[in-house]
Amino acid sequence: MFRNFKIVSNVIFGRGCFNQLDDILASRRTGDDTFVVFLADHVFRENEPFKARIPVRGRDMVIFVNTDDEPKTAGVDALVAQIRAACDRLPAGVIGIGGGSTMDMAKAVALLLTNPGSAADYQGWDLIRHPAVWHAGIPTLSGTGAEVSRTTVLTGPEKKLGINSDYTLFDQMVLDPELLAGVPPEQRFYTGMDCYIHCVESLTGTYLNTFSQSYGEKAMELCLEVFLEAPPDSDDKLMMASYFGGMSIAYSQVGVCHALSYGLAFVLGLHHGIGNCVAFDCLEEFYPEGVREFRQMMNEHHIELPRNLVSSLEDHQLEKMTDVALVLEPLWENALGKDWKTIMTRDKIRELYQRM
Amino acid sequence: MFRNFKIVSNVIFGRGCFNQLDDILASRRTGDDTFVVFLADHVFRENEPFKARIPVRGRDMVIFVNTDDEPKTAGVDALVAQIRAACDRLPAGVIGIGGGSTMDMAKAVALLLTNPGSAADYQGWDLIRHPAVWHAGIPTLSGTGAEVSRTTVLTGPEKKLGINSDYTLFDQMVLDPELLAGVPPEQRFYTGMDCYIHCVESLTGTYLNTFSQSYGEKAMELCLEVFLEAPPDSDDKLMMASYFGGMSIAYSQVGVCHALSYGLAFVLGLHHGIGNCVAFDCLEEFYPEGVREFRQMMNEHHIELPRNLVSSLEDHQLEKMTDVALVLEPLWENALGKDWKTIMTRDKIRELYQRM
Numbered sequence: 001m002f003r004n005f006k007i008v009s010n011v012i013f014g015r016g017c018f019n020q021l022d023d024i025l026a027s028r029r030t031g032d033d034t035f036v037v038f039l040a041d042h043v044f045r046e047n048e049p050f051k052a053r054i055p056v057r058g059r060d061m062v063i064f065v066n067t068d069d070e071p072k073t074a075g076v077d078a079l080v081a082q083i084r085a086a087c088d089r090l091p092a093g094v095i096g097i098g099g100g101s102t103m104d105m106a107k108a109v110a111l112l113l114t115n116p117g118s119a120a121d122y123q124g125w126d127l128i129r130h131p132a133v134w135h136a137g138i139p140t141l142s143g144t145g146a147e148v149s150r151t152t153v154l155t156g157p158e159k160k161l162g163i164n165s166d167y168t169l170f171d172q173m174v175l176d177p178e179l180l181a182g183v184p185p186e187q188r189f190y191t192g193m194d195c196y197i198h199c200v201e202s203l204t205g206t207y208l209n210t211f212s213q214s215y216g217e218k219a220m221e222l223c224l225e226v227f228l229e230a231p232p233d234s235d236d237k238l239m240m241a242s243y244f245g246g247m248s249i250a251y252s253q254v255g256v257c258h259a260l261s262y263g264l265a266f267v268l269g270l271h272h273g274i275g276n277c278v279a280f281d282c283l284e285e286f287y288p289e290g291v292r293e294f295r296q297m298m299n300e301h302h303i304e305l306p307r308n309l310v311s312s313l314e315d316h317q318l319e320k321m322t323d324v325a326l327v328l329e330p331l332w333e334n335a336l337g338k339d340w341k342t343i344m345t346r347d348k349i350r351e352l353y354q355r356m
Numbered sequence: 357m358f359r360n361f362k363i364v365s366n367v368i369f370g371r372g373c374f375n376q377l378d379d380i381l382a383s384r385r386t387g388d389d390t391f392v393v394f395l396a397d398h399v400f401r402e403n404e405p406f407k408a409r410i411p412v413r414g415r416d417m418v419i420f421v422n423t424d425d426e427p428k429t430a431g432v433d434a435l436v437a438q439i440r441a442a443c444d445r446l447p448a449g450v451i452g453i454g455g456g457s458t459m460d461m462a463k464a465v466a467l468l469l470t471n472p473g474s475a476a477d478y479q480g481w482d483l484i485r486h487p488a489v490w491h492a493g494i495p496t497l498s499g500t501g502a503e504v505s506r507t508t509v510l511t512g513p514e515k516k517l518g519i520n521s522d523y524t525l526f527d528q529m530v531l532d533p534e535l536l537a538g539v540p541p542e543q544r545f546y547t548g549m550d551c552y553i554h555c556v557e558s559l560t561g562t563y564l565n566t567f568s569q570s571y572g573e574k575a576m577e578l579c580l581e582v583f584l585e586a587p588p589d590s591d592d593k594l595m596m597a598s599y600f601g602g603m604s605i606a607y608s609q610v611g612v613c614h615a616l617s618y619g620l621a622f623v624l625g626l627h628h629g630i631g632n633c634v635a636f637d638c639l640e641e642f643y644p645e646g647v648r649e650f651r652q653m654m655n656e657h658h659i660e661l662p663r664n665l666v667s668s669l670e671d672h673q674l675e676k677m678t679d680v681a682l683v684l685e686p687l688w689e690n691a692l693g694k695d696w697k698t699i700m701t702r703d704k705i706r707e708l709y710q711r712m
Binding site: 001002003004005006007008009010011012013014016017020024172175177209210211214217218222233236237239240244250251 | 357358359360361362363364365366367368369370372373376380528531533565566567570573574578589592593595596600606607
């Protein structure tokens with residue numbers, strides 16, 4: 001059985017295309033009292049020129065999302081309650097403007113507006129029952145692939161795990177490379193490496209087929225070009241790398257690095273991008289060629305990773321980290337094959353964590 | 357202004373995934389009396405094993421489409437009349453199984469079932485008013501990109517021109533590389549070269565942006581690999597090349613070769629794939645690198661192109677050919693820039709045709 005893969009059905013790409021957002025939303029605004037919700041990363045709160053470009057009309061809501069911590073199920077529930085309290089009708093759209101965290105929040109809010117209960121109830125695979133409110137993703141940071149993926153990764157009370165479903169997918173992507181202009185260099189590197197790393201994991205995984213391989217190879221090539229050669233259209237290329245990297249997961253999966261990174265995030269609150277880099281740097285035995293190229297890119301960009309993050313942890317924290325990583329069975333199976341449990345024992349995971 | 361590009365929203369890819377067509381259609385069959393129309397290339401008429409795999413149920417219709425000639429508007433009108441005569445309701449789906457011609461027929465039939473008049477009324481850009489019947493494309497020949505494109509190219513009484521609209525796009529693609537197994541080698545080459553040639557035209561054109569470039573570069577790389585190295589998964593790669601090649605046209609256009617090939621098709625009835633090859637082989641001055649690689653692939657596959665097709669034509673035929681080619685303004689502008697009319701005069705076009 002092959003997955004009948006759902007794809008974001010509308011994409012606009014180009015420098016300055018953010019200016020067309022008002023036109024795109026016009027077709028969603030069907031009556032005088034319709035409103036849309038803009039969820040924007042809090043970095044834009046004080047950015048008056050950018051705020052003025054958000055096409056706010058009538059009763060629209062603009063909510064700035066704090067992304068100091070990664071998205072939490074409780075945060076999603078609070079946003080949904082806030083929107084419901086403001087209006088007894090559903091918004092005509094939810095628009096996420098930011099990096100992976102903000103886009104994931106927008107996806108989750110769009111889902112939870114039409115599905116009862118807490119976001120934590122839906123962490124897993126295909127648990128969502130009702131279509132989401134129409135939602136659009138506008139990346140201002142590239143690499144996660146959140147703009148095309150069928151997941152929204154949330155940290156809940158018990159686990160860090162995505163709400164994976166076809167309804168999670170955005171209905172529209174607005175890919176404007178100009179929006180990447182102000183990203184701090186370290187952040188840009190860590191988020192870009194998310195793409196590079198999931199390409200490595202996908203291309204070396206056991207699930208791979210030619211569909212995912214074609215997207216993954218091109219995404220990886222674009223990442224290497226952007227981070228080793230810095231061509232003039234680097235932001236355009238990084239945006240396409242992120243898109244292609246996301247598409248490459250269609251018939252594939254991420255692997256060892258992402259699984260371990262989820263544990264780091266859950267226990268240490270380490271953000272996904274940097275968490276991936278910390279984990280990947282210790283995974284030469286699984287991804288020798290990928291780690292070699294990754295270090296080349298780190299050198300080129302003078303990146304110093306934080307070290308000795310795990311050595312001072314208490315035992316129950318290390319145990320929890322291991323639990324969180326072990327839940328992610330499809331990732332381990334993709335990386336190591338059907339017999340992954342014989343290779344990736346609890347002891348082996350602890351040993352890997354202790355290098356970080 | 358950038359186009360808000362619509363993408364085929366569902367894709368299933370994998371060897372043997374054609375077997376899942378029945379499951380995919382199940383969600384479309386909402387009542388006892390719903391029916392779907394399968395339009396299949398006539399090469400399958402005598403292929404009993406393949407016919408048995410088409411998941412026909414209840415009142416479904418299976419119609420074999422003669423593709424000896426390229427799709428004509430009159431042929432579309434006749435099929436629509438045939439389906440209307442058979443049932444006073446609309447089908448729940450139209451499924452095209454074949455090469456570019458059959459898929460284009462399926463798209464056009466799905467459009468004309470819900471839009472009044474003749475297919476000839478809609479040749480052009482964005483003339484369609486009503487959404488089509490749900491329609492799916494299942495290529496059994498790869499290279500045209502018809503499975504992802506927003507056009508269905510038809511020859512009408514006056515011109516060869518596509519019905520270009522967002523509604524033209526398929527709702528579902530079924531990409532099963534096993535279905536390419538029986539294609540005759542010359543046909544496979546000519547159709548594959550359609551992809552290669554539109555990548556050359558797109559990548560060297562003035563419309564190009566990084567979205568189209570990323571898809572086009574990968575499609576071209578896959579074509580070269582398939583036709584020069586023949587890896588074991590050639591059919592999988594050719595299918596992805598065709599998909600990526602089609603996507604590369606999103607923010608781009610084809611160019612000189614396709615424009616001239618349309619004229620050859622209109623006057624000589626030359627099929628699109630071979631017509632492109634005949635034209636491209638004479639276009640060294642516009643695409644030196646592309647033509648060089650193309651000839652390398654021709655040599656590798658022992659392809660002998662037909663020659664002296666135009667020399668015996670009457671003058672009014674050559675004039676008509678030139679007219680058909682000149683209509684395609686976006687293609688010329690993409691290839692040669694805004695001042696294309698100063699370069700591509702009627703005399704220049706005649707001169708190019710006379711080499712073929």
